Amino acid sequence: MSAGPAVEVRGLIKNFGDVRALDGLDLTVDAGSVAGFLGPNGAGKSTTLRILLGLLRADGGTARLLGGDPWADAVALHRRLAYVPGDVALWPTLTGGEVIDLLGRLRGRADARRRDELLERFDLDPTRKTRAYSKGNRQKVALVAALAADVDLLVLDEPTSGLDPLKEEVFTECIGEARAAGRSVLLSSHVLSEVEKLCDTVTIIRNGRTVESGTLTELRHLTRSTVTADVAADPSGLAALPGVHDLSRDGHRVRFQVDNAHLDTVVAALATLGLDSLVCTPPSLEQLFLQHYGDALPVPDAVGAR
Amino acid sequence: MSAATTLPAPVPAPLPARVSAGAGQLTGTGVLLRAALRRNRRRLVTWVLALGGITVYAAVALGAVYPTAADRQARAAVMETPAGILLSGPGFGTDDYTLGAMIANELGLTVLVAVSIMSISLVVRQTRAEEESGNAELLLAAAVGRRAPLASALALMAIADVAVAVVITAGLAGAGLAAVDAAALAVGFALTGAVFGAVAAVTAQLFVQARAASGSALAVLGAAVLVRGVGDVLHHSGSPLSWLSPIAWAQQTRAFVDLRWEPLGLSVALAAVLAALALRLSARRDVGAGLLTPRRGPAAASGWLAGPVALLARLQRGTVAGWTAAMLLLGLTFGSLTDSVTDMIAGNPRLATVFGGEGAGLTDSFTAAAGLYYGLCAAAFTVGSVLRLRGEETAGRLELLLAGGVDRRRVLGAGLAVACAAAVLLLLVAGLGGGLAAAAVSGRAGAVPDQLGTALVQLPAVLLLGALTAVLVAAVPRRSGLAWVAVCWVALLGMFGPLLQLPGWAARLSPFGWLPRVPAVDVDVAPLAVLLLVAAALGAVALLAFRRRDLSG
Ligand SMILES: Nc1ncnc2c1ncn2[C@@H]1O[C@H](COP(=O)(O)OP(=O)(O)OP(=O)(O)O)[C@@H](O)[C@H]1O
Numbered sequence A: 001m002s003a004g005p006a007v008e009v010r011g012l013i014k015n016f017g018d019v020r021a022l023d024g025l026d027l028t029v030d031a032g033s034v035a036g037f038l039g040p041n042g043a044g045k046s047t048t049l050r051i052l053l054g055l056l057r058a059d060g061g062t063a064r065l066l067g068g069d070p071w072a073d074a075v076a077l078h079r080r081l082a083y084v085p086g087d088v089a090l091w092p093t094l095t096g097g098e099v100i101d102l103l104g105r106l107r108g109r110a111d112a113r114r115r116d117e118l119l120e121r122f123d124l125d126p127t128r129k130t131r132a133y134s135k136g137n138r139q140k141v142a143l144v145a146a147l148a149a150d151v152d153l154l155v156l157d158e159p160t161s162g163l164d165p166l167k168e169e170v171f172t173e174c175i176g177e178a179r180a181a182g183r184s185v186l187l188s189s190h191v192l193s194e195v196e197k198l199c200d201t202v203t204i205i206r207n208g209r210t211v212e213s214g215t216l217t218e219l220r221h222l223t224r225s226t227v228t229a230d231v232a233a234d235p236s237g238l239a240a241l242p243g244v245h246d247l248s249r250d251g252h253r254v255r256f257q258v259d260n261a262h263l264d265t266v267v268a269a270l271a272t273l274g275l276d277s278l279v280c281t282p283p284s285l286e287q288l289f290l291q292h293y294g295d296a297l298p299v300p301d302a303v304g305a306r
Numbered sequence B: 001m002s003a004a005t006t007l008p009a010p011v012p013a014p015l016p017a018r019v020s021a022g023a024g025q026l027t028g029t030g031v032l033l034r035a036a037l038r039r040n041r042r043r044l045v046t047w048v049l050a051l052g053g054i055t056v057y058a059a060v061a062l063g064a065v066y067p068t069a070a071d072r073q074a075r076a077a078v079m080e081t082p083a084g085i086l087l088s089g090p091g092f093g094t095d096d097y098t099l100g101a102m103i104a105n106e107l108g109l110t111v112l113v114a115v116s117i118m119s120i121s122l123v124v125r126q127t128r129a130e131e132e133s134g135n136a137e138l139l140l141a142a143a144v145g146r147r148a149p150l151a152s153a154l155a156l157m158a159i160a161d162v163a164v165a166v167v168i169t170a171g172l173a174g175a176g177l178a179a180v181d182a183a184a185l186a187v188g189f190a191l192t193g194a195v196f197g198a199v200a201a202v203t204a205q206l207f208v209q210a211r212a213a214s215g216s217a218l219a220v221l222g223a224a225v226l227v228r229g230v231g232d233v234l235h236h237s238g239s240p241l242s243w244l245s246p247i248a249w250a251q252q253t254r255a256f257v258d259l260r261w262e263p264l265g266l267s268v269a270l271a272a273v274l275a276a277l278a279l280r281l282s283a284r285r286d287v288g289a290g291l292l293t294p295r296r297g298p299a300a301a302s303g304w305l306a307g308p309v310a311l312l313a314r315l316q317r318g319t320v321a322g323w324t325a326a327m328l329l330l331g332l333t334f335g336s337l338t339d340s341v342t343d344m345i346a347g348n349p350r351l352a353t354v355f356g357g358e359g360a361g362l363t364d365s366f367t368a369a370a371g372l373y374y375g376l377c378a379a380a381f382t383v384g385s386v387l388r389l390r391g392e393e394t395a396g397r398l399e400l401l402l403a404g405g406v407d408r409r410r411v412l413g414a415g416l417a418v419a420c421a422a423a424v425l426l427l428l429v430a431g432l433g434g435g436l437a438a439a440a441v442s443g444r445a446g447a448v449p450d451q452l453g454t455a456l457v458q459l460p461a462v463l464l465l466g467a468l469t470a471v472l473v474a475a476v477p478r479r480s481g482l483a484w485v486a487v488c489w490v491a492l493l494g495m496f497g498p499l500l501q502l503p504g505w506a507a508r509l510s511p512f513g514w515l516p517r518v519p520a521v522d523v524d525v526a527p528l529a530v531l532l533l534v535a536a537a538l539g540a541v542a543l544l545a546f547r548r549r550d551l552s553g
């Protein structure tokens, strides 16, 4: 494996005619880590992944994949990665088993034991023609083919779309095993709980641009917590503290938002006011993402209105 | 409160009573038809104008090429040969070969086949293809009756057929031909189109894949053409065998000779019966399903399914098998007729002068003409086969292959290789079938190498069209359907070139025009080598271009 990051994208630009799908996107996947890739519909996730696979050609910026160039070194790189496309289309006249074998052989390293084990775990009947599969079962074909491969990197575009909760669980285990085996994973998703469970780092994009990236803890740090406190003294001075927003009071009870970066100074100030009780709620992941997805910052408003 | 309990419980508005089992099954047909017309308007206009244009052009050109009765009589003699009959019509009016009789007899078959292909493709596009892509599901979930998609497809086809009839009638009448006969000819075209469109409506109910639906309808069309041809060769003006073929019914109106409308009654009846059958079937089956219940298959891929060549070969094996059978039939037909050509020369010295050759010379030029048909069929297959790569791309499956570590050039090369290998097979089978049949009826063993030679000499032109298609797929994927224009172009030049006595340079606008007419003339290697070089260069361009572009849906 290469020493550097598994994926490194800087300032990526892609135009489709006069539509700018990617507009200076940055993305890093550290070797051996699981990276979540998030963004609203049409943000450019699939486009980015398809550029990383050399299926599309970037109009600007740089992209490195496993130390190589995704366009020029496509074939060599593809032997070291496995991909699950966003829309899984399979050859309707082949059986699921045939498709899995074919994809394995193309890559050159098929592991029959692992394939059978995955078929078992995902509860997929390989003897059916892919035309006769349900959506979830088609997805499983692509997943089994990808997870059975002995590769350095997994590129997964909404891999659990269509899976039932039990199979989602199996998928979660498989990603854990992949990480344990030292594989890197880049995973686009709309399922926030899945991202929270699986991912070491998260990149959030909007309109083809990266708006936030880092570990979940880091991202949390960048947002605000909600503080509710009962204090003995007059709390109105709190509003002037840096990082405090939307302060409201009701007698001795005070409620406000605070930037997590300023939490310690605010808590110290609260302590001087004679604390009776203190509740500090970190932002839910949902709020975190919504804040980045939407135009407005809905978190403070929603809470402040209560 | 207590009063409320005495009130009758509120009754939900009753659902409209079901008048009959069929009620509402056609709901939405009009909306679907309008949408289909809008979506297909360019396709419709192209078809109608092309068919109308060819007919009118041929009328004018034939008048110019054969201005006198003597010219036309000489032409009639050619048309009375088995080859002439097979490739044109039953030969009404050959004793007084007027321009009208000439058009009905010689142009009729081509237009009949073209109108039928148009009808088949329109019907399948609107029915099975929509189901295969999943669009139909969305439609049927709206307030659309079960039979509406098929009904609207048939209506679309009918509109196209009527438009063709109107344009051709107007064109021929405008060119100074008898209007009533022109109308009969044109109505015959339209009704025959409707018959085969209705055949496609039935096959679209039977097969799950659009390709299989149109392929089997085209096979029925091919069989009808052959049956008509053989039947008419057996007996001038048609034998009972001819009347089994819907193609014959349109020709049997004897337009411009001794007009009768009755045979068209058969076309109307058959089209109506088939359409009714298809509508019945469409209302009874599951959406997306065919008649055959899906079977299980192997749990693991067999050892050879390990690369793009194997995959593409596997995906096309059914198509290739169908084409092989058709080419064998074509070869057997041409081959078995070779002998009767020679017989006819022996009994008709005037024919020999028309051909300017001995009996053997005539046999050879007949064989060479057969070769052209083998070549055109192989070219049509090859173009379709290379275009499957584009189909794989739009379906999103090429993405899986490429992301699986296959070089783009390897995928395109595999597509070309499979297409070319199959084309060789088709030409071999046609030539062998033709040769064996000719040898069997004439007892002349030399017929086998003659037929094989004329078939295989087509290969460079076939490969060139395949490579041209690859360039389109690689460089202008969204326009790759233009390859069919090239196929139509070479087919028209090949079939009408001799008919219209086009000058040599015009014939050479098609790769087939460069081929030596083996066995009538000796093999000339130079043009074959040039064609192969051009094909190779186009192939190289395609490989280069395919590396450079985005994959697109
Ligand atoms: N082949 C194409 N031609 C034109 N525009 C395209 C093409 N592919 C993507 N786009 C546009 O690029 C933008 C990004 O699309 P992309 O598929 O990458 O979004 P996404 O983040 O994957 O969305 P989703 O969550 O819905 O999957 C969209 O505006 C889309 O319309």
Ligand SMILES: [Mg+2]
Pocket: A045, A046, A047, A086, A157
């Ligand atoms: Mg997407």
